[in-house]
Amino acid sequence: MGIPLIADLGRLNAGSRRFLFFIVFNVVSWQCIVGPALILFARSLDMKPSFVGFLISFMPLSMLLVGFTVPLVNHYGPKRVMLTGWLLRNVLVGAVFFIPFVRGWGLQYPQYILMGSVLAFCVLRAMGAGGWLPWLHELVPDTQRGTYFSMEAAVTQLTSVGTALIQAVLLTGPANDWRFLMVYGIGIAAGLISLVWMALIPGGQSTRKTEAPHVRFADYRLVFRDRAFMAFVITASLGYSSLTWLLGSALLLYMRDALTLPPGVIMSITAAGSLGIFLTIASWGRYADYAGSANAMFWSMIGHAVCALACIALIPGAQATNYALWGVFVVASVFNAAFNVAANRAMLGYVCSHRRVVYTNLWSIGTSLAIGLTPIAAGYLIDHFHRSGFYACFILTALCGVVCAFMSRVYVREAARNSLPEFSAAEELVPAIESPAPVAAEGQTTRLAS
Numbered sequence: 001m002g003i004p005l006i007a008d009l010g011r012l013n014a015g016s017r018r019f020l021f022f023i024v025f026n027v028v029s030w031q032c033i034v035g036p037a038l039i040l041f042a043r044s045l046d047m048k049p050s051f052v053g054f055l056i057s058f059m060p061l062s063m064l065l066v067g068f069t070v071p072l073v074n075h076y077g078p079k080r081v082m083l084t085g086w087l088l089r090n091v092l093v094g095a096v097f098f099i100p101f102v103r104g105w106g107l108q109y110p111q112y113i114l115m116g117s118v119l120a121f122c123v124l125r126a127m128g129a130g131g132w133l134p135w136l137h138e139l140v141p142d143t144q145r146g147t148y149f150s151m152e153a154a155v156t157q158l159t160s161v162g163t164a165l166i167q168a169v170l171l172t173g174p175a176n177d178w179r180f181l182m183v184y185g186i187g188i189a190a191g192l193i194s195l196v197w198m199a200l201i202p203g204g205q206s207t208r209k210t211e212a213p214h215v216r217f218a219d220y221r222l223v224f225r226d227r228a229f230m231a232f233v234i235t236a237s238l239g240y241s242s243l244t245w246l247l248g249s250a251l252l253l254y255m256r257d258a259l260t261l262p263p264g265v266i267m268s269i270t271a272a273g274s275l276g277i278f279l280t281i282a283s284w285g286r287y288a289d290y291a292g293s294a295n296a297m298f299w300s301m302i303g304h305a306v307c308a309l310a311c312i313a314l315i316p317g318a319q320a321t322n323y324a325l326w327g328v329f330v331v332a333s334v335f336n337a338a339f340n341v342a343a344n345r346a347m348l349g350y351v352c353s354h355r356r357v358v359y360t361n362l363w364s365i366g367t368s369l370a371i372g373l374t375p376i377a378a379g380y381l382i383d384h385f386h387r388s389g390f391y392a393c394f395i396l397t398a399l400c401g402v403v404c405a406f407m408s409r410v411y412v413r414e415a416a417r418n419s420l421p422e423f424s425a426a427e428e429l430v431p432a433i434e435s436p437a438p439v440a441a442e443g444q445t446t447r448l449a450s
Helices: 014-034 036-044 049-068 070-076 078-105 108-129 132-139 142-170 177-199 219-224 227-258 263-291 293-311 319-350 353-385 387-411
Strands: none
Touching: 014 036, 014 108, 014 132, 014 142, 014 177, 036 049, 036 108, 036 177, 036 227, 036 263, 049 108, 049 227, 049 353, 070 078, 070 353, 078 108, 078 132, 078 177, 132 353, 142 177, 142 263, 142 319, 219 353, 227 263, 227 293, 227 319, 227 353, 227 387, 263 293, 263 319, 293 319, 293 387, 319 353, 353 387
16 A cells, blocks of 8 residues: 555645645644643643643634634735744744743743743734635645545654654653753744745735725625534534543643653653554545545544543553553544544535635634633643543543534535525625635645644
Protein backbone atom coordinates (compact mmCIF):
# COMPACT_ATOMS: atom_id res chain seq x y z
CA MET A 1 0.00 0.00 0.00
CA GLY A 2 2.95 2.31 0.54
CA ILE A 3 3.49 5.18 2.92
CA PRO A 4 0.18 7.11 3.12
CA LEU A 5 1.86 10.52 2.95
CA ILE A 6 3.52 9.67 -0.37
CA ALA A 7 0.86 7.43 -1.89
CA ASP A 8 -1.93 10.03 -1.70
CA LEU A 9 0.08 13.21 -2.37
CA GLY A 10 -0.17 12.81 -6.14
CA ARG A 11 -3.98 12.73 -5.96
CA LEU A 12 -4.15 16.36 -4.82
CA ASN A 13 -4.02 19.46 -7.00
CA ALA A 14 -1.11 21.92 -6.85
CA GLY A 15 -2.81 24.44 -4.55
CA SER A 16 -3.69 21.79 -1.99
CA ARG A 17 -0.15 20.42 -1.98
CA ARG A 18 1.31 23.88 -1.43
CA PHE A 19 -0.98 24.38 1.54
CA LEU A 20 0.36 21.18 3.06
CA PHE A 21 3.86 22.69 3.12
CA PHE A 22 2.47 25.70 4.99
CA ILE A 23 0.85 23.32 7.48
CA VAL A 24 4.19 21.77 8.41
CA PHE A 25 5.49 25.02 9.92
CA ASN A 26 2.05 26.02 11.19
CA VAL A 27 1.76 22.76 13.15
CA VAL A 28 5.21 23.21 14.69
CA SER A 29 4.15 26.69 15.82
CA TRP A 30 0.80 25.54 17.16
CA GLN A 31 2.22 22.52 19.01
CA CYS A 32 4.94 24.58 20.69
CA ILE A 33 2.72 27.50 21.72
CA VAL A 34 -0.72 26.06 22.53
CA GLY A 35 -0.15 22.30 22.37
CA PRO A 36 0.34 19.86 25.28
CA ALA A 37 3.45 21.76 26.42
CA LEU A 38 1.19 24.70 27.36
CA ILE A 39 -0.59 22.57 29.98
CA LEU A 40 2.73 21.39 31.40
CA PHE A 41 4.10 24.96 31.43
CA ALA A 42 1.00 26.22 33.25
CA ARG A 43 1.22 23.51 35.90
CA SER A 44 4.95 24.23 36.36
CA LEU A 45 3.82 27.74 37.34
CA ASP A 46 1.48 26.17 39.93
CA MET A 47 -1.60 27.23 37.99
CA LYS A 48 -4.72 25.54 39.42
CA PRO A 49 -6.44 22.92 37.21
CA SER A 50 -9.55 25.11 36.99
CA PHE A 51 -7.41 27.96 35.62
CA VAL A 52 -5.69 25.54 33.26
CA GLY A 53 -9.17 24.67 31.97
CA PHE A 54 -9.77 28.34 31.19
CA LEU A 55 -6.36 28.55 29.55
CA ILE A 56 -7.17 25.60 27.29
CA SER A 57 -10.53 27.19 26.44
CA PHE A 58 -8.95 30.37 25.06
CA MET A 59 -8.18 28.75 21.72
CA PRO A 60 -11.64 27.38 20.87
CA LEU A 61 -13.72 30.11 22.51
CA SER A 62 -11.79 32.83 20.72
CA MET A 63 -13.01 31.22 17.50
CA LEU A 64 -16.42 32.75 18.23
CA LEU A 65 -14.91 35.93 16.82
CA VAL A 66 -14.95 34.42 13.33
CA GLY A 67 -18.64 35.27 13.23
CA PHE A 68 -17.64 38.93 12.96
CA THR A 69 -14.99 38.46 10.28
CA VAL A 70 -17.37 38.18 7.32
CA PRO A 71 -16.84 41.81 6.20
CA LEU A 72 -13.06 41.47 6.60
CA VAL A 73 -12.85 38.25 4.61
CA ASN A 74 -15.09 39.54 1.84
CA HIS A 75 -13.41 42.94 1.60
CA TYR A 76 -9.74 42.00 1.97
CA GLY A 77 -9.87 38.33 0.99
CA PRO A 78 -9.02 35.20 3.03
CA LYS A 79 -5.33 35.37 2.16
CA ARG A 80 -4.72 38.92 3.38
CA VAL A 81 -6.79 38.40 6.53
CA MET A 82 -4.89 35.23 7.44
CA LEU A 83 -1.47 36.74 6.73
CA THR A 84 -2.19 39.71 9.00
CA GLY A 85 -3.66 37.62 11.82
CA TRP A 86 -0.88 35.03 11.72
CA LEU A 87 1.83 37.72 11.79
CA LEU A 88 0.37 39.57 14.77
CA ARG A 89 -0.30 36.42 16.79
CA ASN A 90 3.36 35.39 16.58
CA VAL A 91 4.52 38.83 17.64
CA LEU A 92 2.22 39.18 20.66
CA VAL A 93 2.81 35.72 22.10
CA GLY A 94 6.47 36.69 22.53
CA ALA A 95 5.42 38.32 25.82
CA VAL A 96 6.03 34.92 27.49
CA PHE A 97 9.74 35.74 27.54
CA PHE A 98 9.05 38.22 30.34
CA ILE A 99 8.05 35.37 32.68
CA PRO A 100 11.52 34.66 34.18
CA PHE A 101 11.95 38.35 34.99
CA VAL A 102 8.75 38.62 37.04
CA ARG A 103 9.19 35.36 38.98
CA GLY A 104 10.38 37.28 42.03
CA TRP A 105 7.19 39.32 42.15
CA GLY A 106 5.05 36.28 42.99
CA LEU A 107 3.70 33.28 41.09
CA GLN A 108 0.55 35.07 40.02
CA TYR A 109 2.46 37.43 37.71
CA PRO A 110 4.01 34.68 35.53
CA GLN A 111 0.55 33.09 35.40
CA TYR A 112 -1.00 36.37 34.25
CA ILE A 113 1.64 36.84 31.56
CA LEU A 114 1.16 33.30 30.25
CA MET A 115 -2.62 33.68 30.18
CA GLY A 116 -2.44 37.14 28.60
CA SER A 117 0.03 36.16 25.87
CA VAL A 118 -1.89 32.99 25.01
CA LEU A 119 -5.16 34.92 24.94
CA ALA A 120 -3.63 37.48 22.54
CA PHE A 121 -2.32 34.64 20.35
CA CYS A 122 -5.75 33.01 20.26
CA VAL A 123 -7.69 36.20 19.53
CA LEU A 124 -5.43 37.20 16.63
CA ARG A 125 -5.51 33.65 15.32
CA ALA A 126 -9.32 33.70 15.41
CA MET A 127 -9.49 36.98 13.51
CA GLY A 128 -7.28 35.51 10.81
CA ALA A 129 -8.86 32.08 10.80
CA GLY A 130 -12.12 33.44 9.41
CA GLY A 131 -10.53 33.12 6.00
CA TRP A 132 -9.25 29.55 6.47
CA LEU A 133 -12.26 27.41 5.58
CA PRO A 134 -13.57 29.69 2.79
CA TRP A 135 -10.10 29.48 1.24
CA LEU A 136 -10.17 25.72 1.69
CA HIS A 137 -13.59 25.43 0.09
CA GLU A 138 -12.29 27.39 -2.89
CA LEU A 139 -9.17 25.29 -3.41
CA VAL A 140 -10.09 21.66 -2.72
CA PRO A 141 -12.50 20.01 -5.20
CA ASP A 142 -15.25 17.93 -3.59
CA THR A 143 -13.80 14.77 -5.15
CA GLN A 144 -10.52 15.28 -3.24
CA ARG A 145 -11.82 16.33 0.19
CA GLY A 146 -11.62 12.96 1.89
CA THR A 147 -8.09 12.49 0.54
CA TYR A 148 -7.13 16.05 1.42
CA PHE A 149 -8.28 15.89 5.05
CA SER A 150 -6.58 12.54 5.59
CA MET A 151 -3.41 13.96 4.01
CA GLU A 152 -3.64 17.07 6.15
CA ALA A 153 -4.01 14.90 9.24
CA ALA A 154 -1.06 12.73 8.15
CA VAL A 155 1.17 15.77 7.63
CA THR A 156 -0.03 17.25 10.91
CA GLN A 157 0.67 14.11 12.88
CA LEU A 158 4.03 13.36 11.27
CA THR A 159 5.10 16.89 12.08
CA SER A 160 3.66 16.53 15.57
CA VAL A 161 5.74 13.40 16.16
CA GLY A 162 8.97 15.25 15.39
CA THR A 163 7.89 18.31 17.35
CA ALA A 164 6.87 16.29 20.42
CA LEU A 165 10.15 14.36 20.40
CA ILE A 166 12.12 17.61 20.28
CA GLN A 167 10.01 18.96 23.13
CA ALA A 168 10.60 15.74 25.09
CA VAL A 169 14.35 16.28 24.79
CA LEU A 170 14.14 19.96 25.75
CA LEU A 171 11.89 19.26 28.74
CA THR A 172 13.88 16.31 30.10
CA GLY A 173 15.44 17.17 33.43
CA PRO A 174 14.48 19.58 36.22
CA ALA A 175 11.56 21.76 35.13
CA ASN A 176 12.37 25.45 34.71
CA ASP A 177 11.05 28.39 32.73
CA TRP A 178 13.85 28.48 30.18
CA ARG A 179 13.19 24.91 29.03
CA PHE A 180 9.63 25.85 28.18
CA LEU A 181 10.72 29.16 26.66
CA MET A 182 13.04 27.31 24.27
CA VAL A 183 9.94 25.44 23.09
CA TYR A 184 8.13 28.75 22.64
CA GLY A 185 11.07 30.22 20.72
CA ILE A 186 10.88 27.34 18.22
CA GLY A 187 7.12 27.89 17.90
CA ILE A 188 7.42 31.60 17.17
CA ALA A 189 10.19 31.07 14.61
CA ALA A 190 8.17 28.35 12.84
CA GLY A 191 5.11 30.60 12.84
CA LEU A 192 7.02 33.37 11.06
CA ILE A 193 8.38 30.90 8.49
CA SER A 194 4.85 29.64 7.83
CA LEU A 195 3.92 33.13 6.60
CA VAL A 196 6.30 32.72 3.67
CA TRP A 197 4.58 29.52 2.57
CA MET A 198 1.14 31.05 3.08
CA ALA A 199 2.04 33.87 0.72
CA LEU A 200 2.81 31.30 -2.02
CA ILE A 201 -0.62 29.64 -1.90
CA PRO A 202 -2.89 30.60 -4.84
CA GLY A 203 -6.38 32.07 -4.51
CA GLY A 204 -7.81 33.71 -1.43
CA GLN A 205 -8.63 37.03 -3.08
CA SER A 206 -11.38 39.38 -1.95
CA THR A 207 -14.92 38.61 -3.10
CA ARG A 208 -16.80 41.85 -2.60
CA LYS A 209 -15.49 45.40 -2.28
CA THR A 210 -18.64 47.28 -1.29
CA GLU A 211 -21.70 46.15 0.63
CA ALA A 212 -24.10 47.85 3.03
CA PRO A 213 -23.24 46.90 6.64
CA HIS A 214 -26.72 45.46 7.28
CA VAL A 215 -26.31 43.07 4.34
CA ARG A 216 -23.06 41.51 5.43
CA PHE A 217 -24.54 39.46 8.27
CA ALA A 218 -28.02 38.89 6.82
CA ASP A 219 -27.31 35.38 5.60
CA TYR A 220 -26.75 34.05 9.12
CA ARG A 221 -30.53 34.06 9.53
CA LEU A 222 -30.93 32.02 6.38
CA VAL A 223 -28.32 29.44 7.31
CA PHE A 224 -29.81 29.07 10.80
CA ARG A 225 -32.96 27.89 9.04
CA ASP A 226 -31.06 25.13 7.27
CA ARG A 227 -32.24 22.47 9.73
CA ALA A 228 -30.16 19.67 8.25
CA PHE A 229 -26.97 21.69 8.62
CA MET A 230 -27.75 22.87 12.15
CA ALA A 231 -28.58 19.30 13.26
CA PHE A 232 -25.23 18.20 11.85
CA VAL A 233 -23.39 20.99 13.70
CA ILE A 234 -25.01 19.96 16.99
CA THR A 235 -24.11 16.31 16.41
CA ALA A 236 -20.50 17.08 15.54
CA SER A 237 -20.18 19.51 18.45
CA LEU A 238 -21.21 16.77 20.87
CA GLY A 239 -18.51 14.57 19.36
CA TYR A 240 -15.88 17.30 19.73
CA SER A 241 -16.92 17.74 23.35
CA SER A 242 -16.30 14.02 23.89
CA LEU A 243 -12.85 14.30 22.35
CA THR A 244 -12.01 17.32 24.51
CA TRP A 245 -13.08 15.73 27.79
CA LEU A 246 -10.35 13.13 27.29
CA LEU A 247 -7.37 14.11 25.14
CA GLY A 248 -8.01 17.84 25.23
CA SER A 249 -7.87 18.19 28.99
CA ALA A 250 -8.35 15.36 31.50
CA LEU A 251 -5.88 12.72 30.31
CA LEU A 252 -2.87 15.05 30.11
CA LEU A 253 -3.56 16.39 33.60
CA TYR A 254 -4.10 12.82 34.82
CA MET A 255 -0.69 11.78 33.49
CA ARG A 256 1.03 14.69 35.21
CA ASP A 257 -0.87 14.99 38.49
CA ALA A 258 -2.21 11.50 39.24
CA LEU A 259 0.38 9.29 37.53
CA THR A 260 3.17 11.85 38.29
CA LEU A 261 4.89 11.38 34.94
CA PRO A 262 7.68 13.88 34.09
CA PRO A 263 7.13 16.29 31.13
CA GLY A 264 9.63 14.45 28.91
CA VAL A 265 7.75 11.16 29.25
CA ILE A 266 4.36 12.83 28.64
CA MET A 267 5.65 14.44 25.44
CA SER A 268 7.03 11.05 24.32
CA ILE A 269 3.57 9.52 24.81
CA THR A 270 1.96 12.31 22.78
CA ALA A 271 4.55 11.68 20.05
CA ALA A 272 3.52 8.01 20.00
CA GLY A 273 -0.11 9.08 19.62
CA SER A 274 0.78 11.31 16.68
CA LEU A 275 2.72 8.48 15.06
CA GLY A 276 -0.30 6.19 15.41
CA ILE A 277 -2.46 8.77 13.67
CA PHE A 278 0.05 9.18 10.87
CA LEU A 279 0.14 5.45 10.17
CA THR A 280 -3.65 5.03 10.07
CA ILE A 281 -5.25 8.30 8.99
CA ALA A 282 -5.07 7.70 5.23
CA SER A 283 -7.09 4.52 5.67
CA TRP A 284 -9.71 6.45 7.65
CA GLY A 285 -9.93 9.04 4.87
CA ARG A 286 -10.47 6.33 2.27
CA TYR A 287 -13.03 4.64 4.53
CA ALA A 288 -14.95 7.92 4.87
CA ASP A 289 -14.95 8.31 1.08
CA TYR A 290 -16.13 4.71 0.63
CA ALA A 291 -18.58 4.15 3.50
CA GLY A 292 -19.57 7.76 4.14
CA SER A 293 -18.88 10.25 6.91
CA ALA A 294 -21.77 8.98 9.05
CA ASN A 295 -20.24 5.51 9.37
CA ALA A 296 -16.76 6.90 10.02
CA MET A 297 -18.10 9.24 12.71
CA PHE A 298 -20.08 6.40 14.33
CA TRP A 299 -17.20 3.94 14.64
CA SER A 300 -14.61 6.54 15.64
CA MET A 301 -16.88 7.76 18.46
CA ILE A 302 -17.59 4.23 19.69
CA GLY A 303 -13.86 3.44 19.71
CA HIS A 304 -13.04 6.65 21.52
CA ALA A 305 -15.69 5.93 24.17
CA VAL A 306 -14.17 2.52 24.84
CA CYS A 307 -10.74 4.14 25.30
CA ALA A 308 -12.21 6.61 27.79
CA LEU A 309 -13.63 3.80 29.91
CA ALA A 310 -10.27 2.02 29.74
CA CYS A 311 -8.66 5.08 31.35
CA ILE A 312 -10.52 4.29 34.58
CA ALA A 313 -8.38 1.14 34.84
CA LEU A 314 -5.14 3.18 34.72
CA ILE A 315 -4.56 2.98 38.46
CA PRO A 316 -1.73 5.18 39.82
CA GLY A 317 1.18 3.06 41.06
CA ALA A 318 0.08 -0.13 39.29
CA GLN A 319 2.78 -1.79 37.21
CA ALA A 320 0.45 -2.45 34.27
CA THR A 321 -0.51 1.22 34.08
CA ASN A 322 2.90 2.25 32.73
CA TYR A 323 2.43 -0.03 29.72
CA ALA A 324 -1.33 0.24 29.20
CA LEU A 325 -1.22 4.06 29.17
CA TRP A 326 0.77 4.10 25.94
CA GLY A 327 -1.70 1.83 24.18
CA VAL A 328 -4.78 3.67 25.43
CA PHE A 329 -3.39 7.08 24.47
CA VAL A 330 -2.34 5.95 20.98
CA VAL A 331 -5.65 4.23 20.17
CA ALA A 332 -7.67 7.17 21.54
CA SER A 333 -5.58 9.55 19.41
CA VAL A 334 -6.30 7.49 16.29
CA PHE A 335 -10.07 7.58 16.86
CA ASN A 336 -9.85 11.30 17.69
CA ALA A 337 -8.24 12.07 14.34
CA ALA A 338 -10.59 9.74 12.46
CA PHE A 339 -13.62 11.60 13.78
CA ASN A 340 -12.05 14.92 12.85
CA VAL A 341 -11.46 13.82 9.24
CA ALA A 342 -14.98 12.43 8.87
CA ALA A 343 -16.70 15.44 10.45
CA ASN A 344 -14.83 17.98 8.32
CA ARG A 345 -15.46 15.94 5.19
CA ALA A 346 -19.18 15.91 5.96
CA MET A 347 -19.22 19.62 6.80
CA LEU A 348 -17.92 20.70 3.40
CA GLY A 349 -20.73 18.75 1.77
CA TYR A 350 -23.27 21.03 3.45
CA VAL A 351 -21.61 24.30 2.43
CA CYS A 352 -23.30 26.45 -0.19
CA SER A 353 -20.73 28.11 -2.47
CA HIS A 354 -22.58 31.43 -2.43
CA ARG A 355 -22.53 31.59 1.35
CA ARG A 356 -19.42 29.64 2.21
CA VAL A 357 -18.13 32.16 4.77
CA VAL A 358 -21.37 32.08 6.78
CA TYR A 359 -21.64 28.28 6.68
CA THR A 360 -18.04 27.72 7.74
CA ASN A 361 -18.25 30.44 10.40
CA LEU A 362 -21.31 28.83 12.00
CA TRP A 363 -19.52 25.49 11.92
CA SER A 364 -16.50 27.05 13.65
CA ILE A 365 -18.68 28.78 16.25
CA GLY A 366 -20.70 25.67 17.12
CA THR A 367 -17.74 23.32 17.42
CA SER A 368 -15.61 25.94 19.19
CA LEU A 369 -18.25 26.36 21.90
CA ALA A 370 -18.15 22.62 22.54
CA ILE A 371 -14.36 22.46 22.53
CA GLY A 372 -14.03 25.61 24.64
CA LEU A 373 -16.59 25.01 27.38
CA THR A 374 -15.58 21.39 27.96
CA PRO A 375 -12.09 22.02 29.44
CA ILE A 376 -13.54 24.65 31.78
CA ALA A 377 -15.96 22.03 33.11
CA ALA A 378 -13.18 19.43 33.24
CA GLY A 379 -10.89 21.79 35.18
CA TYR A 380 -13.67 22.49 37.67
CA LEU A 381 -14.33 18.78 38.25
CA ILE A 382 -10.63 17.98 38.66
CA ASP A 383 -9.96 20.99 40.90
CA HIS A 384 -12.83 20.23 43.27
CA PHE A 385 -13.05 16.42 43.22
CA HIS A 386 -9.41 15.49 42.46
CA ARG A 387 -9.14 11.82 41.40
CA SER A 388 -12.91 11.36 41.35
CA GLY A 389 -13.03 14.38 39.03
CA PHE A 390 -10.73 12.60 36.57
CA TYR A 391 -12.98 9.53 36.58
CA ALA A 392 -16.03 11.74 36.05
CA CYS A 393 -14.34 13.23 32.98
CA PHE A 394 -13.63 9.76 31.58
CA ILE A 395 -17.25 8.69 32.06
CA LEU A 396 -18.58 11.89 30.47
CA THR A 397 -16.27 11.28 27.51
CA ALA A 398 -17.84 7.87 26.97
CA LEU A 399 -21.42 9.10 27.38
CA CYS A 400 -21.01 12.01 24.96
CA GLY A 401 -19.24 9.74 22.48
CA VAL A 402 -21.97 7.08 22.45
CA VAL A 403 -24.74 9.68 22.07
CA CYS A 404 -22.87 11.38 19.21
CA ALA A 405 -22.26 8.03 17.51
CA PHE A 406 -25.96 7.21 17.30
CA MET A 407 -26.91 10.78 16.39
CA SER A 408 -24.46 10.51 13.49
CA ARG A 409 -26.55 7.65 12.09
CA VAL A 410 -29.59 9.91 12.03
CA TYR A 411 -28.38 13.43 11.27
CA VAL A 412 -25.27 13.10 9.08
CA ARG A 413 -26.03 12.86 5.39
CA GLU A 414 -23.73 12.47 2.41
CA ALA A 415 -25.44 14.48 -0.31
CA ALA A 416 -23.38 17.44 -1.52
CA ARG A 417 -25.07 20.78 -1.00
CA ASN A 418 -25.52 23.17 -3.93
CA SER A 419 -28.21 25.44 -2.54
CA LEU A 420 -29.99 26.42 0.62
CA PRO A 421 -33.43 25.09 1.51
CA GLU A 422 -36.28 27.00 0.00
CA PHE A 423 -37.02 30.38 1.55
CA SER A 424 -39.53 33.09 0.88
CA ALA A 425 -39.06 35.41 -2.09
CA ALA A 426 -38.23 38.30 0.24
CA GLU A 427 -35.45 36.33 1.90
CA GLU A 428 -33.98 35.28 -1.40
CA LEU A 429 -33.70 38.93 -2.42
CA VAL A 430 -30.92 39.36 0.16
CA PRO A 431 -27.69 39.46 -1.86
CA ALA A 432 -25.19 36.67 -1.33
CA ILE A 433 -22.15 37.92 0.54
CA GLU A 434 -19.66 35.30 -0.53
CA SER A 435 -17.90 34.70 -3.77
CA PRO A 436 -20.32 33.22 -6.29
CA ALA A 437 -18.01 30.39 -7.27
CA PRO A 438 -14.42 29.33 -6.98
CA VAL A 439 -12.13 31.14 -9.34
CA ALA A 440 -10.70 29.36 -12.33
CA ALA A 441 -7.43 28.57 -10.64
CA GLU A 442 -8.53 25.78 -8.37
CA GLY A 443 -6.60 24.79 -5.40
CA GLN A 444 -7.02 25.45 -1.74
CA THR A 445 -6.54 24.39 1.70
CA THR A 446 -7.10 23.20 5.13
CA ARG A 447 -8.97 23.20 8.34
CA LEU A 448 -8.91 24.88 11.71
CA ALA A 449 -7.10 22.05 13.36
CA SER A 450 -4.11 24.20 14.09
